[in-house]
Amino acid sequence: MVFICKLAGIVFVMGAAGYLSLSMGQNLDRRKCELRGLYSIFIQLKSQIQYMGDTLPECFETLSKGAKGILADWLVGLAERLNLKQDMVFSEIWSEELNRLYQISALVKEDVEPLRELGDKLGSADVDAQIKAIDYALLHMEKNRQTLEETMEQKKKVIVTLSLFGGFMTLLILF
Secondary structure, eight states: OHHHHHHHHHHHHHHHHHHHHHHHHHHHHHHHHHHHHHHHHHHHHHHIIIIIOOOHHHHHHHHHHHOOHHHHHHHHHHHHHHHTTOSSOHHHHHHHHHHHHHHHSSOOHHHHHHHHTHHHHTTSSOHHHHHHHHHHHHHHHHHHHHHHHHHHHHHHHHHHHHHHHHHHHHHHHHO
16 A cells, blocks of 8 residues: 555656646747747737828737737737726836736746837837837847747756656655
8 A cells, every 4th residue: 555655656746747847848839929929910010000000009909800819818908998098198008018918928028028118109109210119129029039949949858857857856855
């Protein structure tokens, strides 16, 4: 009976270590997909502002129809808040919605930081300043995505190695 309990403990500890590594690897994959989605959204936003002349709530509503998952929800929330015409300026709404996106997504601080600077430029009458600000954000998003893709396989290997090592160390301590 003691042997069966020890065997069950080993299976549970190693299973938890494997699940941890799988979960962290999926988080990296999710971050990569969200960065690609954000890049696509801001390319489309740039063209809507530059060529269509749409207002920001219209742009965000249109973009939400083509986006998926968390990014679509974020865009819908942003458009709704802008349509409510609250007593807040755009930069405050933008900052709050970026914080919400950061909390519900797999994005890290470095991914969201270039977007914070857009709050001052988006919604202004100067279309050129808006386009330049979006280009700046796109440049940083692309750099972050490339860095992630270059290091992702190494990070996944490190995650698996460390979680399995942690599992084995836990087994040594317990048994």
